Amino acid sequence: MSGNTFGTLFRLTTFGESHGVGLGGVVDGCPPGLAVSEEAIQRELDRRKPGQGGPAATARKESDTVRLLSGVFEGLTTGTPIGFVIMNEDQRSRDYSAIKDVFRPGHADLGFEAKFGLRDYRGGGRSSGRETVSRVAGGAVARAFLHSLGIVVRAATIELGGIPAQARDFDGAQDRPFFSADPEAVDAWTERVQAVKAQGDTLGGVVELRASGVPAGLGEPVFDKLDARLACALMGVGAVKGVEVGAGFASARATGSANNDPITPQGFLSNNAGGILGGMSSGQEIVVRAAVKPIPSIALPQRTVSRDGEARSITIGGRHDICAIPRIVPVLGAMAALVLADFVLLQRRLGR
Template sequence: MSNTYGTLFKISTFGESHGKGIGVVIDGCPAGLPVDEDFIQQELGRRKPGQSKITTQRQESDTFQILSGVFEGKTTGTSLAIYIPNEDQRSKDYSHIADKFRPSHADYTYHAKYGVRDYRGGGRSSARETAARVAAGAVAKLFLKHKGIDVQAYVSQVGDLRLEKPYESLDFSQTEATPVRCPDLETAERMIDLIDHIRKDRDTIGGVVSAVITGVPAGVGEPVFDKLHAELGKAMLSINAVKGFEYGSGFDGVTLRGSQHNDEIYNDGRAIRTKTNHSGGVQGGISNGEDIYFRVAFKPVATIMQDQDSVNEAGETVTVSGKGRHDPCVVPRAVPIVEAMAALVITDMYLRNVTTKLE
């Protein structure tokens, strides 16, 4: 099982949904980086369950412990280990599916691959694992802040309710103003009503998280297999429930002609710029200095509070009943996860870029 991501700034996560805890080991973090523990806790708080009526009611404080790699408030350059204890497991909520495969979960595929699975909340396949990524992403964000690079994500779509405004017109300071994390407050209220309606129907719904990365200088990325947008796509597709990734003009770009889609280049007196940004800040797999923006599609949460047909480990037809505490829509809590994975990608790519030319 691959539990590691990154080349120079590398993370390895561990733990299960209903185990003693989860955590992450970060290798390659430069020494001397001030570690703001309050900021790390704030980021974990944005992802944690039990935030509102439109999220799961599992109660986890996600209070973390730094086990190594920090001395007198700064990184030492050695492995940085962060541990997050689990506090509110209800393993009995999953006893009814001990030998049953839940539709659209990883139950059957994990069983097919390993011959054994932790049915308590999905074990390692649970989105609980992403808390470790958010902790690591917070450290990456602290590094990027010193480089003038910022990562912002927000909910841009729930079901067929889509925020049509371009990201340039949005006030990202409003993203945290509502539990759905949409910076357009009018649209946010409609999204909340929709999610609450779906919850009362004992069902779930999907959505889209959009992200914008600003301040990345031109020249970050790799030209062939590790293209910057490919690494971003891989990182986003590794997040639970993600079904799609597009950057720049994405799939809508196919409707344009080349004469419309090409980003004309000019010199503004300080830097080489493009008049438009259909490329999404990446050309040839390498950043061009413009904003990097992308969209991540999340499916409806697979656990629904309704009976569904399935089979058990013996291949017999069974009924799976929805129980436990689950999100009716995952996208509000996915916002900090998307930001964390983007920050990890950019940090790793930035450090890889340092060695490519003599300064």
């Protein structure tokens, strides 16, 4: 396995590097007859493209214009592989020439060198956050499929730089800076980002995902649990270092009587399980959170070693985000959509 394909029946295979000619992918297994267009995919891509996020954003400018190559005819999917490509337009590979022989702390440089014996030092190559543009495009196709079934996946930021949001307005978050779930948190987050940027440092945050309209019974009870696959999908995004479902780690500090979700003839009275019980959807809203680490490319001196093992001190130049939020929010939503689309098809295959 190459690790470049995600999914079982609804599959996304991606290709491309941060400073290569372009990026793209192939969605295979998408049912025919769904309304999909370049415009619809572009709307999702515009939510994560470089330059978004105000003071937290990178100076790199990319239009991230998508071109559909196959699998769509007269605005509808044909049931054949859907190919797409997004060209790189604003690469500055020279920004990385000074550090091509050293390992950047917090990055995948050392792992790539150990695994392949060589690496693309231009922005991390395949391990760059730019790789996620293909995930968002594939996720847009998954969203179209889910929309036809009444399933909606939303994502919003609930914490940034250690400052938590108090509200959970997911509808308004889609048009709010940082994709903030709380309008009152935006000013505090903006001030925090500006202060840390001035120091040459970076920030992390927490993103919450909610999926409504998910029918009960998706997922398998043993090795292919729905929550396990969601965790795999989100952890597969480079900046994510932790995932929790429902009450998550808080459930470890609760009693069983407090953590269980009572069931009445009218339905569940709470949702500590996050809409998943025994690895299968319960019919409730699915709630998952992802912890996003600070961007490792910082403008402060860091200790490291060269490829020859010599001690070095480096300062990362180039153009980088101060925080992966808000651009990671559409990426995580796309990955959750890909999982749910796949599990819907798996359920259909079993005739359920």
